[in-house]
Amino acid sequence: MADRFSQLLTLVALFVTASLLPVPVCAQQGTFHQPLNQRTPPGLSAGWLTHIRGHQSSWLQPVRIQVPGGAEVSVYSGPGEPAAIATSPARVAVNPGHTYRLRLAHMPEFPDAELYPSIEILDRLHPPAGKEHKYPVPVPFSRDDIRLALAGRLVTRVIYLEQPQLAQQLDPLNREIPQTVLPSENVLQEADRLGRPMIIIRLGARRPLQIQSSSMFFGTGGAAQLSVNDESAQQRFPRISKTAMRTR
Amino acid sequence: MNVGANNQHLTEGFPMRFKFLALGALTVVSMGCAGLDGSGSSVLKPNDYVNPPAERLARPGPGVDGPGPGVLQYTSHSNSHVGAYGHPAAATQVKFTGQPGMIIGWKVSDGWADDQLFSGSRFDFPQNAVYQLKFTGFSVEGYEGLQLYPTLEVRGTDPNTREYLDHSVVPVEVTEEDLENVAHNNMVTKVIYLPDPKHQSRAIAGVETLISTRLAPGIDPVQQAERMGTIMVVLRFGNKNLEMPTAVMAANGTFQQASHTVYSGKHGQNIPPTPIAMIPAEIHGVPGAMIAAGHGGLPGQPIAPVAGMGMTPPWGMTSVGTPIGLPGPPHLPLGKPAGLQSVTFRDRSHNQISSPVDDLLIDVKRNPPIKTVDPVRHIQYEETHPTHAPGELAHPGSRAAHGLY
Numbered sequence: 287m288a289d290r291f292s293q294l295l296t297l298v299a300l301f302v303t304a305s306l307l308p309v310p311v312c313a314q315q316g317t318f319h320q321p322l323n324q325r326t327p328p329g330l331s332a333g334w335l336t337h338i339r340g341h342q343s344s345w346l347q348p349v350r351i352q353v354p355g356g357a358e359v360s361v362y363s364g365p366g367e368p369a370a371i372a373t374s375p376a377r378v379a380v381n382p383g384h385t386y387r388l389r390l391a392h393m394p395e396f397p398d399a400e401l402y403p404s405i406e407i408l409d410r411l412h413p414p415a416g417k418e419h420k421y422p423v424p425v426p427f428s429r430d431d432i433r434l435a436l437a438g439r440l441v442t443r444v445i446y447l448e449q450p451q452l453a454q455q456l457d458p459l460n461r462e463i464p465q466t467v468l469p470s471e472n473v474l475q476e477a478d479r480l481g482r483p484m485i486i487i488r489l490g491a492r493r494p495l496q497i498q499s500s501s502m503f504f505g506t507g508g509a510a511q512l513s514v515n516d517e518s519a520q521q522r523f524p525r526i527s528k529t530a531m532r533t534r
Numbered sequence: 535m536n537v538g539a540n541n542q543h544l545t546e547g548f549p550m551r552f553k554f555l556a557l558g559a560l561t562v563v564s565m566g567c568a569g570l571d572g573s574g575s576s577v578l579k580p581n582d583y584v585n586p587p588a589e590r591l592a593r594p595g596p597g598v599d600g601p602g603p604g605v606l607q608y609t610s611h612s613n614s615h616v617g618a619y620g621h622p623a624a625a626t627q628v629k630f631t632g633q634p635g636m637i638i639g640w641k642v643s644d645g646w647a648d649d650q651l652f653s654g655s656r657f658d659f660p661q662n663a664v665y666q667l668k669f670t671g672f673s674v675e676g677y678e679g680l681q682l683y684p685t686l687e688v689r690g691t692d693p694n695t696r697e698y699l700d701h702s703v704v705p706v707e708v709t710e711e712d713l714e715n716v717a718h719n720n721m722v723t724k725v726i727y728l729p730d731p732k733h734q735s736r737a738i739a740g741v742e743t744l745i746s747t748r749l750a751p752g753i754d755p756v757q758q759a760e761r762m763g764t765i766m767v768v769l770r771f772g773n774k775n776l777e778m779p780t781a782v783m784a785a786n787g788t789f790q791q792a793s794h795t796v797y798s799g800k801h802g803q804n805i806p807p808t809p810i811a812m813i814p815a816e817i818h819g820v821p822g823a824m825i826a827a828g829h830g831g832l833p834g835q836p837i838a839p840v841a842g843m844g845m846t847p848p849w850g851m852t853s854v855g856t857p858i859g860l861p862g863p864p865h866l867p868l869g870k871p872a873g874l875q876s877v878t879f880r881d882r883s884h885n886q887i888s889s890p891v892d893d894l895l896i897d898v899k900r901n902p903p904i905k906t907v908d909p910v911r912h913i914q915y916e917e918t919h920p921t922h923a924p925g926e927l928a929h930p931g932s933r934a935a936h937g938l939y
Contacts, residue, residue: 325731327696404701439740440702470731490701492627495658496806503700 323472324442328488329385329506331474332406336383339409346379347410348422348513349485353390354429360389362504369510377422377513382410384508395429399436403427403489407508409482411447419513423484435489443487446477625658626688626699626766632707637671640807645795646777647805656703662690663809666776669708677713684771689813694764695728704741704767712771715747721772722747725755729763741766 322331351359352375359376360368363386370378380386390401405425413421423445431441467473477483494503630638630653638651646668651657659665669682686706691699704726712722723746742763744755759765797803881894 325694325697327693328700402701435702438702438705440698442697468731469734488697488701490698491629491703492699492701493656493703495627495656496625 320472320475320478323474324444324486328404328406328486329502331486332383332385332408335408341382341410343381343383345382345410346509346511347382347407348377348379348419349405349407349425350422351376351378351388351425351427353393353427354432355393355395357390357393360391361510362387362389363510364507365504370512372512377419378510379419379513380405380407380510381508382407384506385502386505386508386510387503390427390432393432396432396436399432400493401432401435401489401491402493403435403487404505406486406488407484408486409447409484411484422513425485425487427487427489431489435491438491441487441489442473443489444473444477444483445485445487446481446483448481624661624691624699626661626691627656627658627703628686628688628767629656629703629705630654630708631705632709633669633672633674633713635671635673636669636708639668639670639799641666641668641776641810642797642805643808645797647797647799647803647807649799650804650807651799659686659688659807660809661688662813663688664811664813665807666810667807668776669771672713674710674713677717680713680717681775681777682708682716682771683774683776684769685810687768687770687813689765689767692764694730695766698728698741699766702741706767706769707743711747712745716771716773719773720747721770723755724769725759725765726767726769727759727763727765733762 322334351372353359357374359372359374359378361370361372361376361378361380363369363380363384368389369386370376372378374390385404385406387402387404390399390403393399411418411421411423425445426443431443434441467476474483474486630636630651633653636653637649638653638655638657639646639648640650641647648668648670665686665688667684667686669684670680672678672680706724706726712724715722725744726741727744729742742759744759744762746755749755749758756765756768797805877896879894879896881890881892
């Protein structure tokens with residue numbers, strides 16, 4: 287009887303010991319799966335985010351396309367003629383959820399260059415009613431970006447709206463050293479950590495010739511129209527809120 | 535006595551079994567789930583859902599086109615091209631560099647088209663095809679009259695290369711070293727590929743080129759590049775002359791010089807190249823899924839189950855990177871999930887000449903496995919409405935709202 291009691295006591299001791307041991311975690315806690323990144327096919331991220339956030343298809347988000355030294359900027363939303371042509375800084379309004387192809391030409395600092403970057407509109411701003419055109423999302427192209435693209439590289443930038451708590455003190459668009467991440471890192475996730483991703487810019491050296499890489503080469507058919515070019519509004523443009531992150 | 539001995543054995547074995555049970559429980563509890571797969575990082579919690587990578591999502595397939603939470607709906611302007619790599623209209627833009635003055639021509643259906651491009655120019659080559667090119671006009675001393683006839687293999691767009699090919703041009707460079715190798719009867723294979731992110735060490739990444747003459751003997755540059763990234767273009771050339779004068783026997787028994795048409799870009803005769811071979815769209819990766827299409831249909835082919843309603847797409851076919859019968863959208867086909875659980879390839883042939891591997895078994899394992907959201911089975915909806923008695927109703931601007939009663 288005493289022997290059986292000691293055996294039961296051993297069993298109880300084993301279970302108690304086991305329950306007190308630290309239990310390993312089966313899955314990583316506090317991490318999230320990030321299926322979207324800068325390498326997902328162009329247009330996919332915008333399509334998903336638009337569906338999730340339920341953006342109004344009629345909303346046109348003003349953007350300001352800036353090329354150093356100036357340039358002629360054409361905005362394509364599909365094959366054929368461009369939807370808008372303007373001079374840098376070009377102010378156009380585009381549909382969130384869509385991808386557009388730009389044409390940058392007649393750049394005084396790069397006289398023979400002609401580039402066709404794309405912009406993927408992920409999200410929109412929510413400005414006060416009637417002041418939509420005073421707060422365009424900047425789409426900057428730096429000299430380094432253009433040089434790298436002309437050298438055959440692919441430069442991807444993510445423009446995001448900074449969290450106020452993490453906002454930089456200096457004007458982020460004019461910082462000497464842009465934030466750059468390694469190609470192996472998820473630039474979209476990093477931008478999401480710092481704020482709200484707004485636009486993905488992809489800049490390479492491909493030009494449309496006879497046959498394109500896909501039927502969506504020139505865009506996904508969103509609306510585009512020229513915005514009011516209000517220089518005084520540009521002066522009031524707050525230095526806030528948007529910064530760029532680059533990879534590749 | 536025997537029975538008594540057995541009873542004694544049972545009475546001793548009972549707590550022993552509990553001991554082993556307790557030890558087993560202790561082992562499982564202390565190890566947790568970490569030992570189940572060896573890595574400890576991919577064991578799912580009950581609420582975890584795992585879909586294919588975003589770039590591999592396609593409709594129909596796991597996580598797409600179904601009801602329920604966590605399932606993304608199809609949007610025409612964004613997802614229409616997902617999974618469409620191998621699109622017949624897709625083209626890769628190639629830029630020829632390296633030798634100033636080099637002239638590029640190519641083979642067309644009825645001959646050759648010379649002087650179509652010059653060094654530094656670019657051309658859109660339709661994908662999934664092999665082209666016969668012609669390089670002339672070298673200005674390097676000793677190679678002025680050299681004519682090369684390389685083949686250019688243009689691979690299809692992969693989800694990994696789509697972003698790059700959409701925005702960048704693929705450089706194909708011919709160097710003096712290449713010419714020297716060819717002059718010494720060496721064949722040169724250049725593989726231009728986009729490295730996987732894990733193999734990119736530079737902050738600003740680009741394409742890489744593997745050259746056969748710089749690799750150790752026996753190493754296939756194509757296989758090497760496939761390990762490092764995704765191949766976009768393969769250029770192969772040696773010193774074979776494809777325009778040697780040949781003779782054919784005429785009807786009267788005499789030999790006549792054979793001829794072919796030669797077009798010249800200098801005279802405005804610009805003709806696109808004709809592929810000399812086509813590459814199957816799914817040449818790389820695991821074999822495609824094979825699911826019977828249903829009544830009267832061929833595997834993977836659309837069928838027309840209802841007269842007059844036209845063809846249906848092959849619903850139930852998974853469009854993801856593995857052929858292991860991933861569960862499809864919960865409502866397909868006909869309200870039931872795609873039920874294929876495994877695909878086994880076995881070679882049952884008994885060849886007499888040279889027998890290959892008798893049994894070929896392809897085991898594919900996703901880690902973690904696909905796990906999708908269960909479909910909605912029950913919706914309980916309950917409403918609670920406010921009630922009021924006569925005279926207890928107020929609205930903006932009413933007298934009751936202003937407390938006048």
